[in-house]
Amino acid sequence: MEVGFLGLGIMGKAMSINLLKNGFKVTVWNRTLSKCDEVVAHGASVGATPAEVVKNCKITIAILSDPAAALSVVFDKDGVLEQVCNGKGYIDMSTVDSQTSCKISEAITSKGGHFLEAPVSGSKQPAETGQLIILAAGDKALYEEAVPAFNVLGKKSFFLGQTGNGAKMKLVVNMILGSVMNAFSEGLVLAERSGLNPHDLLDVLDLGGIANPMFRGKGPAMLRDDNSPAFPLKHQQKDMRLALALGDENGVSMPVAAAANEAFKKARSMGLGDLDFSAVLETVKLHKQSS
Numbered sequence: 255m256e257v258g259f260l261g262l263g264i265m266g267k268a269m270s271i272n273l274l275k276n277g278f279k280v281t282v283w284n285r286t287l288s289k290c291d292e293v294v295a296h297g298a299s300v301g302a303t304p305a306e307v308v309k310n311c312k313i314t315i316a317i318l319s320d321p322a323a324a325l326s327v328v329f330d331k332d333g334v335l336e337q338v339c340n341g342k343g344y345i346d347m348s349t350v351d352s353q354t355s356c357k358i359s360e361a362i363t364s365k366g367g368h369f370l371e372a373p374v375s376g377s378k379q380p381a382e383t384g385q386l387i388i389l390a391a392g393d394k395a396l397y398e399e400a401v402p403a404f405n406v407l408g409k410k411s412f413f414l415g416q417t418g419n420g421a422k423m424k425l426v427v428n429m430i431l432g433s434v435m436n437a438f439s440e441g442l443v444l445a446e447r448s449g450l451n452p453h454d455l456l457d458v459l460d461l462g463g464i465a466n467p468m469f470r471g472k473g474p475a476m477l478r479d480d481n482s483p484a485f486p487l488k489h490q491q492k493d494m495r496l497a498l499a500l501g502d503e504n505g506v507s508m509p510v511a512a513a514a515n516e517a518f519k520k521a522r523s524m525g526l527g528d529l530d531f532s533a534v535l536e537t538v539k540l541h542k543q544s545s
């Protein structure tokens with residue numbers, strides 16, 4: 255199967271290499287061209303523009319940073335829309351809001367193309383090992399056609415119905431993720447400042463009813479001040495912002511998520527946006543009792 259792939263950030267690089275390793279022919283494009291080199295070394299071809307990739311491939315996948323990037327790659331000059339026509343499929347795996355997804359869907363389908371949103375749950379390592387959870391919605395026939403690729407990229411794919419449902423599911427999941435990360439950060443600092451060994455806290459958490467792969471996976475690195483990015487904090491803050499907007503639209507009060515969003519905003523203002531979202535721990539460490 256031949257696919258186009260737009261966006262070779264942390265996720266896109268791992269996912270496109272995974273497709274190549276599993277026998278797919280892949281044509282890639284990335285705004286910063288040099289990021290194509292490693293994927294080309296695994297056998298990918300390069301398209302000069304998103305439009306060229308779509309022209310050459312029946313199905314094109316994108317995973318881009320945020321709504322602005324997702325829209326730009328479709329609507330701007332040399333963008334996806336210039337080459338979408340009957341029979342072409344476009345799958346956007348970026349984490350965006352449902353409005354962005356619907357706007358892209360309308361544009362693609364108005365030109366005869368097929369659109370599927372398919373944001374993913376899981377981070378850099380699940381992307382590398384093909385263990386993502388795929389939250390697809392939109393064109394069911396395109397979903398069926400993409401299943402062989404999804405089976406390489408993920409451990410489980412969900413088809414959630416109409417366009418927008420995948421985006422909403424992803425935002426709900428990441429709203430919880432970001433809130434939990436804040437509570438976990440507060441717990442680590444509270445344990446340490448109150449004289450406990452935070453490594454003991456990790457062991458205790460691991461055995462109880464709130465045991466969580468994220469605590470075990472990220473806790474030791476957080477205690478070493480290692481926040482090398484798997485899931486960049488700026489993207490987690492974007493997800494909190496979009497989830498809060500979804501809460502507004504639906505009249506859902508979310509004080510915990512709102513507080514978590516403020517902490518991520520604070521972390522961004524401290525210059526931590528490109529680090530892992532676990533770097534929100536630094537905002538908790540900031541507050542020290544002076545007397």
Ligand SMILES: NC(=O)C1=CN([C@@H]2O[C@H](COP(=O)(O)OP(=O)(O)OC[C@H]3O[C@@H](n4cnc5c(N)ncnc54)[C@H](OP(=O)(O)O)[C@@H]3O)[C@@H](O)[C@H]2O)C=CC1
Nearest residue numbers: 261262263264265285286318319323349377378484485489
């Ligand atoms: N990292 C993770 O753990 C996960 C991330 N996600 C989501 O996946 C998406 C990608 O994440 P990730 O790979 O980590 O992000 P990165 O920041 O590593 O990569 C972002 C990608 O978007 C591209 N991009 C940004 N702005 C534009 C633009 N205006 N025009 C064209 N391309 C643009 C970047 O290009 P360039 O290289 O030129 O900057 C790069 O290819 C995000 O929506 C994120 O929320 C979902 C699940 C897990």
Ligand SMILES: O=CC(=O)O
Nearest residue numbers: 374375376377485
């Ligand atoms: O979006 C991030 C993730 O880990 O999922």
